Amino acid sequence: MSSAPGGCRSGLDPRYYMLCDKKAAWGIVLEALAAVGAVTSVAFVIALLVLICKVQDSNRRKMLPTQFLFLLGVLGIFGLTFAFIIKLDGGTGPTRFFLFGILFALCFSCLLVHAFNLTKLVRGRQPLSMLAMLGLALGFSLVQDIIALEYVVLTMNRTNVNIFSELPPPRRNEDFVMLLIYVLFLMALTFLMASFTFRGSFTGWKRHGAHIYLTTLLSIAIWVAWITLLMVPTPGTQWDDTILGSALVANGWVFLLAYIAPELQLLTRQRNPMDYPVEDAFCKPQLMKQSYGVENRAYSQEGVTQGTEETGDTLYAPYSTHFQMQNRNSQKDFSIPRAQTRVSPYSDYEGRKDVS
Template identity: 30%
Template sequence: MELPVQLQSSNGSRPAGCGLALAQEYWPLCDTWGIVVQAAAGAGFVSCVVLMLVLLLRLACESRRRSSAVAALLVFLLATAGIFALPYSFIIALSPQTCPVRVFAFGVLFSVAFGALLARGLALLGVALARGWREVGVTAALALVQVIVATEWLLVVLVQDKRMCQFSQSEFAMLQIYVMVLLVAALMTALRFLRHACVTYSYSYTGRTHRQNKLRAALLVLTLLLSACVWLVWITLLTYGNRAMGRSPLWDEPLICVALTANGWVLLLGHGFTQVRFMCKRSARTKDPPLDFTGWTSPRTQPAAPPALKTGTDNVGFQEDVDGRRGKDVASPGIFMREISAEKDYSIPRPTTTNINEPYDEYYGHRV
């Protein structure tokens, strides 16, 4: 990436949709790949905004305990919306205005997104460091590292050396090393949570929660695996593939635009939409009307009726034999029975010995 870069259409001529007054650095906006990327990125950006509005309305109604999860998801969607907006700085040709956005915002936005997924995985594993509102703090702390790295690189390399955005594709990829570390760490955490959710099984009434945890773990692993594949492809093509095919630098910016849009949709579909749906379903279950136990229990104001006496026989088999011998005209008296109180002890005492260690020592000690 060297300034100035006059990125034109694929055949080097003015696209058909561009006017004569439009500057050459804006020609990719009228090209076919530029229009497709803009449509996909715009749809993703609008979807993120709609989900954030839904979460903001939900945040006002949720309790303090659940509002932390809503806030963490809101931070993730904000970073995803920024990822969808970032391709526009790569569609337009590199300039002193777009250069800081490319260098700084690319790594910072992905560090926030992957840091949020890492914090979510830690929270699902039950790590105390990422519980509650500390999940948002962990995400901010992880993203702050990339902010410092990008700021130092922008100041030292681009300002002090007076190079003005003259950096190679390998240097741009190396700037994202910390982001790749976050991606790998989040993937390992998600795999551990998936293993924990699949191995552990509960026979209690929390079976629905257990199935939901397995689904969350699977979606988190799938999201991070697809993101890792996208990063592996665009870094390989950017640093080696395009140059080997003789398409560098013509395909470099379109490649990054496509990678940004694809990864944004992976994050939005794999984690954004699904988490919002889980939260809405959980809120719907908690708002169900209470169970009506009318007719199941008696009012407390009514006094409890005394237990009725029941009659029974001591030995049914013996009584039938006796009745058969002496005739049916003789009625045997019944035995009145009463319910046993649970507060009293009806256990039968057992005989014990004073010599609990060796009770037969005295017996074997005597000679016959």
């Protein structure tokens, strides 16, 4: 049995050597960065819970469940880094192939839904509801779950968990990249949708779109770099775990610093009326026109015509109200009656006759 490297205690399982080997310092560095990133993600979750009652803008409040889901994905990314620091075996192999794409699909699905909602807000349209955004984010990420589950089950032939460590490194790397095609599609779609957030009349939402745009742009750069290094034979297969672990940590910190941290700063800002249409009337009709109903004659053009022919003095005001104004002739005398003297029928009854 070989002795433990410097920094590791004696009797430690050899597959954990990279966590403490001072000669291979990359493992210790990635371990520290991943641990700090995980703690920071938990701190951001707590901060969102604390600030949720201080959010004044209802449309920012609607994004909180999706952002919570996003932070859970980032927390999982930092945790998955340890599976790439530990030696590839029957335990870490299925974990790597199954969770890598699922966690990134979850994060990019949340960014995609946020960007799509911003394209509606920046144009003054009715935004998505809270449940709709959460459902869309879970729905987009579910596709990668199905893909990863089918691949892992078919590759392991249901029971052979050691197949991933037994595969030749070039074949293993090709399968790993092919398994992430849907994640690449989500990333490209998110980048395209984020670019659409810069076109609109309500500029207050464009800053949110800039956060998503920058986050996706940096993520694309990281993914192009690690896929290129993984597929070319120059660095050597001994650096495969280092490349993938570094990509996880780098992308996780991009998610926190380029998206979550700026969003927290804007979360408690006072609602700006300039970010919405007049009176926040998303459902207010833009063009008022005359209604031609059959059952309500007051709003019918036919009723207006017939009323004119019958009365001859109907006044119609087309730009004011649709109720008709008519000049009616007074038929009754509404003057106050005055007291009058009446002649008594007994005034001439005196028991005598008039002498002519």
